[in-house]
Amino acid sequence: MPEAVIGKALWWEDHILEVRHGLPPGVEPGTTPRPEYGTDRSLTARQRAKAAKLTASGHPVMPSTADHRRRGYREQEVIGLADRRPMRKTPQYGEADEAVVDACGRPSTRPSTHRPGHSPSHGRRSSRG
Known part of the structure; x- marks a missing residue:
């Protein structure tokens, strides 16, 4: 997990503990x-x-965000406060379901044997140039 994400989660922890218990830590x-x-x-x-x-101190936060963070902390402690967006990986085939990708066939990872000027399906020379 990137250090910036950890730092932000720890920053949130102090605020969430104050919401939960009425007092900040320490x-x-x-x-x-x-x-x-x-x-x-x-x-x-x-x-x-x-x-x-937080909004008045320059950190715009909606009450729903505070609720979301509090619930995350309740379920997973500090890790539940981490913003996982920077760590998300984009699926290789976008939003397509893996079953659809498997059914349609995955794109070949082998180099193409297609030669310009030849039809890829018939092996005959095309009329184009």
């Missing part, structure tokens, strides 16, 4: 949560507050 024991992250507020309200705070 605070002194006995610290009370900010009012917008208090445990008396709903999870949805805390996510909205976090999205507003």
